[in-house]
Amino acid sequence: MNKISVFIVEDEPIVLEVNIGFLEKMDEFSLIGMSTSGKDALEKIKKLKPKLVLLDMFLPDISGLDVLVQLRTERIPSDIIMITAARDAGTIQEVMRLGAIDYLVKPFRFQRFQQSLQNYCKMVGKIESLQMLNQEDIDKWLGNSENGIDLPKGLNEFTMKQILLGLGSAEPPITAEQLGQNLGMARVTVRKYLDFLAGKDKVQIELQYGNVGRPTKYYSLK
Structure with missing residues (x-):
């Protein structure tokens, strides 16, 4: 399997640096771009079409939730892991309904970041290796089991x-x-x-x- 392309959206320079450092520890992934604002992120993601987007919720212009909605509306083929300080149930439910594959609450340790991306990598590998999926495969992909x-x-x-x-x-x-x-x-x-x-x-x-x-x-x- 080729390296999974990743785009990071984060407006806090220190957090952005930490996330890049975390990502560089994982050989299965490759950073292809980054942005510090929502509108700029939308432009670049539409152009680059990364496999995975690490998306901050609170951005200086539009929210990460707005970015997620727009990506889904335009059917951009990128999976989303939301990264945010928001912990309220309503936000988590909304993000999950829009199809985010995971939700990392700041501050988080490398182990949690690694777990999230490794699970995603396994999911991608499984899907790409099969033309047809059985119920067990689908359940694991959707998190239903x-x-x-x-x-x-x-x-x-x-x-x-x-x-x-x-x-x-x-x-x-x-x-x-x-x-x-x-x-x-x-x-x-x-x-x-x-x-x-x-x-x-x-x-x-x-x-x-x-x-x-x-x-x-x-x-x-x-």
Whole structure:
């Protein structure tokens, strides 16, 4: 497989430098362009048609969300990983509905960046190696079977993906209540998904004991 072409949209010079440095550590990818504003990014992306765009949400002229909408409207064949400080559930849901393949919350570590791009690289390799995909392949591509997890009745794929994205973007470990606040979900709902993931050995639980009462559960991805 040829190197995957990447275009970075980021208006903060330090963050841009960090993202470029992260990308240069990954041999499967090649940076073909960058921009510090939304309108300039749209022009260059339409011309260069990168395979992958790392797109900041907050830009000086138009928002990254506006850029994403325009790219989708014009059917530009670029996949999007959104990079932003926005953590509200409404924004995350909107971005996911528009087809972003991942959502990285600033500040993030190289391990999370690497995980996101490696997963994308595997997906691209799988799709390019096959003319026809079976249901399992499609589920993995769409994120409908995270790490091979079959969801029981009462748990849905969309919420599970939000939980996993939120957990991966948070500073670990985190409580169900904290994650619920980040995602705009009820603590009880979040805990149900987290405990299910822990039972599947996808999430690690740490117990912290206070002076009184039950211990507090802290969750992190394995």
